[in-house]
Amino acid sequence: MMQPKIEFRTVDFAYQPEVPVLTNVSFQVKAGQTIALVGANGSGKSTIAKLLAGLLEPTSGTILIDHTPLTPTNLAQLRQRIGLVFQNPDDQIVGATVAENTAFGLENRNVPRPEMQTRVHRALEQVGMWDYRDREPGLLSGGQKQRVALASALAITPEILILDEATSMLDPQAKQELNQIIQKLQEQVGLTIILITHDLEMLSLAERVIALDQQQVAFTGTASELFHEKHLLAQMQLELPFSLQVQRELAAQRVPVPDTDLNEKELIEWLTKLL
Ligand SMILES: Nc1ncnc2c1ncn2[C@@H]1O[C@H](COP(=O)(O)OP(=O)(O)O)[C@@H](O)[C@H]1O
Ligand SMILES: [Mg+2]
Incomplete structure (x- = not known):
């Protein structure tokens, strides 16, 4: 029996009445698995990330984490377990130094100072940015900023890590470096990773792919299975x-x-x- 870490059960979502973004979306993600979520621009990928992180609420249906439905009362607590990295490196900069940036989420969570220092050190080591701890984040390259954003997400020791187009604004080398870091993170037992992307090259990192089209889950399977879905790929405007x-x-x-x-x-x- 599969023990889903995450489950979407017949989730509907609309930002405005009469304009559905997600209709009857159901899927499961196993603990420790890396899944990729793909789809055209505007297909609702970021909306799924925000629903999962409790930043939005479904219009109907249920989202479960470890079999527990997200409700307004447990949302804050479940959210502690989710790390998010977004697309734009510049949107994720806070604090005067890289270390402060990485500690930001921990200060919000009232983590005691010695524990905070340990976690910041470990997270910055994981992304290869410890030597930059006293630097000003705004002056880093895009790839370095994204690695710091990833460190900030890792510092909260998440059980679920969501990377929403995290490499899409990076040059090929920075993309490659971040991919290597993601591969290392996959060895971390129990860490469930959701890679949101429209770059099909990234799918080699994922055990399973979920594709969104016409507000719905249009495909679940492996990357090589998806690569044979010519019609769907064309419809999603995704290139092999x-x-x-x-x-x-x-x-x-x-x-x-x-x-x-x-x-x-x-x-x-x-x-x-x-x-
Ligand atoms: N805050 C918002 N208010 C209204 N519509 C939104 C908002 N955010 C996104 N949308 C719309 O919802 C749809 C899905 O958006 P999004 O989840 O960002 O797609 P993706 O991440 O796949 O590009 C799009 O049509 C987008 O225009
Ligand atoms: Mg998006």
């Missing part, structure tokens, strides 16, 4: 990873490529062997 496009084009030209999906690194390795 470039390496996969190349691989499929080669296959179409009768080049004997492997029949498993290759990521960029694997494709390069395979091509190099041919030379």
